[in-house]
Amino acid sequence: MSAGDGADVARTSLRLRDRIGSGGQGDVHALADGSMLFKEYKDPSRVNGAALADLVEFRQSLGQADRNHLDSLAAWPLRRVVEGGRVLGFLMRRAPSEMTWRTAGGSTKLLELQYLIRPPKPAWQEVAQPTPEQRRALALACVEAVGWFHSAGLVIGDISQANVLWSLTPVTTVHFLDCDGFRRVGRAAVQAQAATPDWNDPLVPSTEATVDTDAYKTALVAARIVTRDPYVTPGKELDPVAGCLNDRQDAAVRGLFSQAAGVRGSRPRPSEWQTALSDRGTITLTAAAPRPRPAINHNVLDGARSRTPINLRAPGRRTDSGAL
Template structure:
């Protein structure tokens, strides 16, 4: 079973293996005969099947290059799983094996962001610790991914230490989980927005999910990675890991982190974090006209960028 065409799959056709995860909204099972996982909702009556179909359709509408990019970045919903007219869950790919680690008892666990932003513990001896420069590269990978999602017309919502994975092999990369919590800008959510304590925007309800709440949480992700401090928030002093950033980067990151404490609409965009954390320094960018489908709110875009905008098959420049 590939689920590549995005078509609905009947729940009765699935042969499930072990349950490998459980959260507040659903359980995750392996699927016999393939590399896919099945997330089954605990309360299907609370699920907006149309919103989930919308996320599946977004991937189908991407051109091949951007679809491959999405697959590298996220455990994206490939297709809905349905039965008797109800949406029960969805199929997705499992996280890359490089983003797993083994405990002393031999159990496999996901390499979550929490292991990057906290001081290492004795029980984490099997987790490779990044060098200061690799830590900067992981922060950069996070803000680049968030910017990519925004360029695709998406709001992430719940960005936290449990739903971002990371790896140093073969290079510093990140991977997003719980992608059914994403939503298309201006459209509904699959379920009520989840929130994570210590990761919520203080100027918004924990159930809010907007480009602006994403901007605040982008500051949390970037700042907490380069400081290796799980609770630091904008408005506090950002003590950076030694040798993680050069002088220019340090100044720019501290400025953006402080700016994120400001009013809604004034928080730094992912593209600003990308420039601050990059090796290139501040460069002049030429504005581009993004390609989009009707219905995508252009306020989610970061404006001038040094990358090709997300392309949807059959789309035309505005």
């Protein structure tokens, strides 16, 4: 099965394997042909089917380049799954294989953000940890992704350690899960906003999701990656991993993180975090100095000059030839 034109799929047409995951709002099954995953809602009566259709249509409305970019960034809803007039769930792609890891026991797990923002533990020693430079690059990849979503007119809502994946190969990159929690600006949500403890904006209820709450959580994800501290919040002192940031980046990140503790509407936007975490730095421009005025020889202009009269012919006076 493929994403096709985004048309609805009947639940009875799906051949499923065993359940491979479960969350607060739904269970995830693999299709028998291995092509996609099916997220089935636990309580379909709470699902806004029109809002889910809106997310499917959003992807369909993109040009091919943007659609490919969205697919690289997110496990996006591709087609709704319906039965008897009810929306039961949706189809989505699997996470990229490079964003998984294999345990000592042989099972496969998703490479969630939690393995990046916490000190390594023996239970997941098989997870390769990034170098300090790769850690900065992953923080940059996260804020760039949030910036792209916002520029596309989307609100993310729940940004946390459980729904962002990461990889170091072939390049440092991230991938967002639970994308039915996204919504288009000004549109309804598919379900009540999910919330993750220690990742909520303290100035609003956990059920509220806006571009501004995304901005607060962007500060959390950027700071927690570069510090490897899962609990640091704006207003607290940052202690970045040694070698992760240069002096310019360190000063910029500290300033933005402090700013994120401010009132609503004052939080740094993703573009500001991109500049702070970029390895290109900033260029200070100075006004160009005006060209010097040429020297003037006043002796030539102001000295005595010989003036001779100019003879003007009177109007209507004839010449010797008789012509006027």
